[in-house]
Amino acid sequence: MTDALPPENQPHAVLLDVQGLNCPMPLLKAKKALNELEPGALLRVIATDPGSERDFQTFSRQSGHALLECDRKGDAFIYLLRKKGES
Numbered sequence: 001m002t003d004a005l006p007p008e009n010q011p012h013a014v015l016l017d018v019q020g021l022n023c024p025m026p027l028l029k030a031k032k033a034l035n036e037l038e039p040g041a042l043l044r045v046i047a048t049d050p051g052s053e054r055d056f057q058t059f060s061r062q063s064g065h066a067l068l069e070c071d072r073k074g075d076a077f078i079y080l081l082r083k084k085g086e087s
Contacts, residue, residue, distance in 0.1 A: 041082070046078055
């Protein structure tokens, strides 16, 4: 993703571990977590549901929240989202 920051320049991200949960729970829990964050805050999500990759990409496009990273490590899918700013 082009908006990604080098690790040393990334502000602290809130971690949401939804491993073991199946669709639609990873995305629903991420939406809830984003609603509780300030605009511009970062949310790192760790999921194991293979369908979450498509879900998070679509959610980012439709919601305006930036999907900065989408990575896979073993069975885990790792996403870094930046909550959209005030309109």
